[in-house]
Amino acid sequence: MRNSDDHALFDEVFLPHLQEAYRLARWLTGNASDAEDVVQDAAMRAFRAIGAADVINPRAWSLTIVRNTAYSWLMKNRPKDVVFAEDLGDADRRSLDHIAAERHGATPEDAAILNATAEEVRKALAALPALFREIVVLREMHELSYREIAAVTNLPIGTVMSRLSRARQMLIGALGQVRP
Amino acid sequence: MTPSVLYNDDLTLQAYCDGELDAVAAGAFEQRLAADPDLQRRYDQVLALRARLRGLSEDAPPSDLAARIRATAGARAEPQHHWPWRAMAACLVIGILAGSTPMWLIQHDRLSDQTASVIIGNHIRGALAPQSFDVASSDRHTIKPWFAARVAESPKVPDLAQAGFVLAGGRIDVIGQTPVPTIVYKHAAHIVSVTALPQRETVAPDTTIAGYHLRSWRDGGFVYVAVSDIPESDLAAFAQAFIAEARQL
Numbered sequence: 001m002r003n004s005d006d007h008a009l010f011d012e013v014f015l016p017h018l019q020e021a022y023r024l025a026r027w028l029t030g031n032a033s034d035a036e037d038v039v040q041d042a043a044m045r046a047f048r049a050i051g052a053a054d055v056i057n058p059r060a061w062s063l064t065i066v067r068n069t070a071y072s073w074l075m076k077n078r079p080k081d082v083v084f085a086e087d088l089g090d091a092d093r094r095s096l097d098h099i100a101a102e103r104h105g106a107t108p109e110d111a112a113i114l115n116a117t118a119e120e121v122r123k124a125l126a127a128l129p130a131l132f133r134e135i136v137v138l139r140e141m142h143e144l145s146y147r148e149i150a151a152v153t154n155l156p157i158g159t160v161m162s163r164l165s166r167a168r169q170m171l172i173g174a175l176g177q178v179r180p
Numbered sequence: 181m182t183p184s185v186l187y188n189d190d191l192t193l194q195a196y197c198d199g200e201l202d203a204v205a206a207g208a209f210e211q212r213l214a215a216d217p218d219l220q221r222r223y224d225q226v227l228a229l230r231a232r233l234r235g236l237s238e239d240a241p242p243s244d245l246a247a248r249i250r251a252t253a254g255a256r257a258e259p260q261h262h263w264p265w266r267a268m269a270a271c272l273v274i275g276i277l278a279g280s281t282p283m284w285l286i287q288h289d290r291l292s293d294q295t296a297s298v299i300i301g302n303h304i305r306g307a308l309a310p311q312s313f314d315v316a317s318s319d320r321h322t323i324k325p326w327f328a329a330r331v332a333e334s335p336k337v338p339d340l341a342q343a344g345f346v347l348a349g350g351r352i353d354v355i356g357q358t359p360v361p362t363i364v365y366k367h368a369a370h371i372v373s374v375t376a377l378p379q380r381e382t383v384a385p386d387t388t389i390a391g392y393h394l395r396s397w398r399d400g401g402f403v404y405v406a407v408s409d410i411p412e413s414d415l416a417a418f419a420q421a422f423i424a425e426a427r428q429l
Binding site: 164 | 242249304305
């Protein structure tokens, strides 16, 4: 039995961020029931860690646990979804950029981004490799700063910036292609 | 066409869009942006993309998720709302002393612990962020309309510079599913956040959670909740000044 301080701390640190935790898990796993599993699992991890943790930023701390839990879940259940940047060869990187650039070339107007349906936007985001998707989600949906994203993903800020740039380029390319 | 923008320029552009450039760099970049159509186009694309992404609706977590998590974490199944008796007694005394201000009188229902916790969370987040508000202004005539454009009812935004609390800006916080306006004041190196909750919320006795003092009162159509790490007596003075000044508006 844990002491009541841990419970109080858990209520104060993790639970207020439940909605955001769920949203992040939803984007990383791609569906509601898996998101729920991930959040439950993350909550358990948070609860176990909370007594010993020195939590300075409860929101970032909670999101970090959810993000890491989601990655473990992805590795176990959908290993193909998780492509690490280190595994992407230069050629692959070029082709990703190339596809994005080519797709975008098909559209005359930026208005295509605005014309895409919500479903198309959702699909384009869901289709990004997880390591790009998470950066966009943390930045645009959770509105975290670069520094916070770097803390949550345990990446250098420079990597956060370059992935965010590339992820946006891919999205713009993909959405540009929707309405030629 | 994909605008031909150099990689480094693109990173600067992204940082600009994300509010990560300091004022000097942002100013310099704005000049370049104005002079470079390719850069301008890329900028428009990033902002259009942002608008679309932020416009996506999000599923809320199942309503019983928190309860289930509490249960599995071995925590209390029910949130216990307990404000310390001593604080309640103190509040009652204050309520009696300040008989002319009935809003101090104790209410049997309370601002829920959860709401208090979210408000403090927002305050902490604000204090850690590069800026603790979405609109920066020391002019109440700027902040009030900014709120009015975003929430159904705009709270009173008194100017408290005379009392030593300088208006710093405003932001919209979200509690549960409800967007609520929060006014940010600066007091020396400290920040005071005042969140205006809808009238159906109830006033709580003063309390302190994790080193942050919390004080609430009812005025007009809102329940105002002030949070800060300034001494309790200073926060009390702040609340008095806010109420007095708001009456004039």
